[in-house]
Amino acid sequence: MKRAAAMLLCPALLFLSSCRAGRYDFRDIEKLELIETLGIDAAGSAVTVTAATGALEGERPTVLINSAYTVGLALRGMQAMQEKDIYFAHVGSCIVGEQTARRGLTMYLDYIERELSVRYSTGLFIVRDGTAADAVSGVCAGGSVTELLEAMKEDVRMLSQSYVYSVGEVAGAMLEKGCALVCAVELREEEDPVSGDRESVLEPSGYALINGDRLEGFLDSEASHGVNILTNRLSMDTVEIPDGRGGVCALSVYFGKTAYKAHFNGNGIPAVVDIIIKLDAGIEELHGMTDPYDDRQLGDIAGALEAVERERVEKALAAVRAYGTDYIGIGRAIERASPVGFSRVREIWPSLLRSIKLNVYIDTEIVRSYDIALPLMPDGERP
Amino acid sequence: MFFGKADARKKDTGGSGGVNMDDLRRIFDGCGDFSVTEAAVGGSGQRVYLCYIDGLVRAEAVDRDVFAPLTDPVRFRGCFTDGDRLGRVLSGSVCCTPAAEKSSPEELAAALLQGFCAVVFDAQSAAVAFEVKTDDKRAVTEPAAEKAVKGAKDAFTETLRTNTSLVRRKLRDARLKTAETGTGRLSHTKISVLYFQGVADPGTVEQVRRRVESIDADAVLSASVIEEALSDPRRTVFPLVMSTERADRFSMSIAQGRVGVLADGLPLGFVVPVTLAQTLSAPEDRAQHFAVSAAVRAIRYLALLLTVLLPAVYVAVVMFHQEMLPTKLMLSIIESKRNVPFSTAAEVTAMLAAVELLQEAGLRLPEPVGQTVSIIGALIVGQSAVEAKVVSPVVVIVVAISVVSGYAMPNQDLSAALRLWRFFFALAAMINGMFALACAGVILIYHLSSLESYGVPYLSPFTDGGAREKLRALFRLPEKGSRR
Numbered sequence: 001m002k003r004a005a006a007m008l009l010c011p012a013l014l015f016l017s018s019c020r021a022g023r024y025d026f027r028d029i030e031k032l033e034l035i036e037t038l039g040i041d042a043a044g045s046a047v048t049v050t051a052a053t054g055a056l057e058g059e060r061p062t063v064l065i066n067s068a069y070t071v072g073l074a075l076r077g078m079q080a081m082q083e084k085d086i087y088f089a090h091v092g093s094c095i096v097g098e099q100t101a102r103r104g105l106t107m108y109l110d111y112i113e114r115e116l117s118v119r120y121s122t123g124l125f126i127v128r129d130g131t132a133a134d135a136v137s138g139v140c141a142g143g144s145v146t147e148l149l150e151a152m153k154e155d156v157r158m159l160s161q162s163y164v165y166s167v168g169e170v171a172g173a174m175l176e177k178g179c180a181l182v183c184a185v186e187l188r189e190e191e192d193p194v195s196g197d198r199e200s201v202l203e204p205s206g207y208a209l210i211n212g213d214r215l216e217g218f219l220d221s222e223a224s225h226g227v228n229i230l231t232n233r234l235s236m237d238t239v240e241i242p243d244g245r246g247g248v249c250a251l252s253v254y255f256g257k258t259a260y261k262a263h264f265n266g267n268g269i270p271a272v273v274d275i276i277i278k279l280d281a282g283i284e285e286l287h288g289m290t291d292p293y294d295d296r297q298l299g300d301i302a303g304a305l306e307a308v309e310r311e312r313v314e315k316a317l318a319a320v321r322a323y324g325t326d327y328i329g330i331g332r333a334i335e336r337a338s339p340v341g342f343s344r345v346r347e348i349w350p351s352l353l354r355s356i357k358l359n360v361y362i363d364t365e366i367v368r369s370y371d372i373a374l375p376l377m378p379d380g381e382r383p
Numbered sequence: 384m385f386f387g388k389a390d391a392r393k394k395d396t397g398g399s400g401g402v403n404m405d406d407l408r409r410i411f412d413g414c415g416d417f418s419v420t421e422a423a424v425g426g427s428g429q430r431v432y433l434c435y436i437d438g439l440v441r442a443e444a445v446d447r448d449v450f451a452p453l454t455d456p457v458r459f460r461g462c463f464t465d466g467d468r469l470g471r472v473l474s475g476s477v478c479c480t481p482a483a484e485k486s487s488p489e490e491l492a493a494a495l496l497q498g499f500c501a502v503v504f505d506a507q508s509a510a511v512a513f514e515v516k517t518d519d520k521r522a523v524t525e526p527a528a529e530k531a532v533k534g535a536k537d538a539f540t541e542t543l544r545t546n547t548s549l550v551r552r553k554l555r556d557a558r559l560k561t562a563e564t565g566t567g568r569l570s571h572t573k574i575s576v577l578y579f580q581g582v583a584d585p586g587t588v589e590q591v592r593r594r595v596e597s598i599d600a601d602a603v604l605s606a607s608v609i610e611e612a613l614s615d616p617r618r619t620v621f622p623l624v625m626s627t628e629r630a631d632r633f634s635m636s637i638a639q640g641r642v643g644v645l646a647d648g649l650p651l652g653f654v655v656p657v658t659l660a661q662t663l664s665a666p667e668d669r670a671q672h673f674a675v676s677a678a679v680r681a682i683r684y685l686a687l688l689l690t691v692l693l694p695a696v697y698v699a700v701v702m703f704h705q706e707m708l709p710t711k712l713m714l715s716i717i718e719s720k721r722n723v724p725f726s727t728a729a730e731v732t733a734m735l736a737a738v739e740l741l742q743e744a745g746l747r748l749p750e751p752v753g754q755t756v757s758i759i760g761a762l763i764v765g766q767s768a769v770e771a772k773v774v775s776p777v778v779v780i781v782v783a784i785s786v787v788s789g790y791a792m793p794n795q796d797l798s799a800a801l802r803l804w805r806f807f808f809a810l811a812a813m814i815n816g817m818f819a820l821a822c823a824g825v826i827l828i829y830h831l832s833s834l835e836s837y838g839v840p841y842l843s844p845f846t847d848g849g850a851r852e853k854l855r856a857l858f859r860l861p862e863k864g865s866r867r
Contacts, residue, residue, distance in 0.1 A: 027705070
């Protein structure tokens, strides 16, 4: 009896599961128009959304532009523009125009956060001196904006350019810190070295600084490098420095770690913050250096590297102090180490940040250096 | 003989008034291979009939061991009456082979069909049977379906006694019992129940005996008759009886306390009780390093999941839950499905059916032809179909992985059961994606949990065992650790 009941119950569950899901509406995958990049521009009380697909083999990406009062309505309106079903679950990048970002990001981030089909991991970009529609349409005229942005996400790791924060990360930072960093891009015209045609490309252009939910300003490339170091986002970076003997040395900085230590005064207020940075680098190329094992020469190189990185860090800190907004998260780092001490200054931290003394200590070490002229030792190592 | 039914049969036919040639001829009327030769006992005038079934006996043994001694006057020296000569033959001092008196025509006929030769003393209504079975039987060869790389190479043959001897050679212990009975109204097939006394559960032994005795079939000529008698096939397609052609696997199961069944005419041994974990272990596991075996066994469990779920998960994801796919994979799938006119559901169903068709065709044909069919089929269904845009390459890959994973199952019956469930899961996925797939998974787990083989849960030790037993089922532990 029980078995019979179970056997009846199982098919019932099978169909009830459909009711719970609320759909039998399967979609054949080949009939989907896979939108991978969204561009958002505010225009008066309306919003213009530009959607671009990736480029399938032998095809140009499809670009759809539609305006409505909300992002959702604009996207739904695109369905009427072509035959296939528009599918937003694979949107990997979202570009916002500069003017739109200056008016506030909350409305657009809110749509992405609430819309089930769009992912939190969608990378967020702000176009410097331009609109998202121009950026998407311009790049897609000669190539694929999706591929370009995906490549940019990968390149960041190798070139230590602006880190591409996702929508989830930006929204989280805005909630927690009241500010956020967003990867800034710039639309440029350049000549194709093969065909000679002029085409539009998007290039990384430092960080966009979001205060509250509005764009406050931009950091240039050097300051962005400093931000990467200060936010422990440093990945592989190549730095060219003079070796002090007329030559140039290329260093590969492959490890960086930054720690923050606050010193409190008698009133329990942080008076000084030590920023301790540890950088490891290896020599990639030598031009003019005579002895790679000479501690003095290596010391000179390490010193030169420290100077370069210090300048970047100082630039970043100066920008942060100028805006009075803790984009880097120094306050959060101090709070983690001394929660009680920081609680006294949490409310005044932005203004305190402008005046607090920041000591930057950078310890650079050249941990790899080979002289390829020397023979290998029996164990395969160089002496 | 301990089987009550056989004893009863003997009582029914015994003592029915002697044996004569008329009765015997009537029984074998129309049997061209029934051979009768008239002879004079010891050169006297006493006429007897030498009867046998041609082909079931060794002709030279009949001549040398029965006919020649029976007609040799020297062997009957001192016998003056027909009764004396009959008594000497019955005493076994005339012929070289064991003699047994048969008291009824039916009993004699049964003996003749078992390869005996009978001497019928028509005037005395008496008959004596001599065992002169033919030696014509297939030699012990390597297993065809369960290949062994590092294990024993002897597989069961169609001869029961050869099979019991193969087991005896591996388990030389008097506690190994082989209880025999005959079954099949027309085939009178001998069936042997093997178990280790003191190791096997007496209740299971008794249950197996009862089930074997209760076989109600005209002829026991196929494995399914035994399997259906030992289990209830209406309950499940999963194997509740393990059949194997490998003597070492059979013997190992017996040594572990299971009960085995061998049948004359079937080159297979049957073992009960069976669990899912046992069907996923192979004899080769014990022939390799335990770490290698553990890894291989883990892969088998993975293969089990792949063979059942992969087509269904593909259908569910591609038709209903495209957001689950990584973007690049989704683009690859879209690319591969361009210009394919059929829906994903149709593609997967057709491919699964085509593979089953090819497999069946290859199985039934002679080996060289079967291979050709498989190769041509693979080319047609695979490469040509993809090139002609009839199916997408991704579907071919998914179905191929699923089918190949099925071949990784050490037990063919389990593999066959999984093939059916693969269709069920794919169908569920086509109805409502992952939701239906989850329901199908619940149904499968419920079904497996409800199965028992002779009182042992089918999912044992996963449902009722300790951590160590579960670990032992999933991975082969070193021999010291896996000793019972």
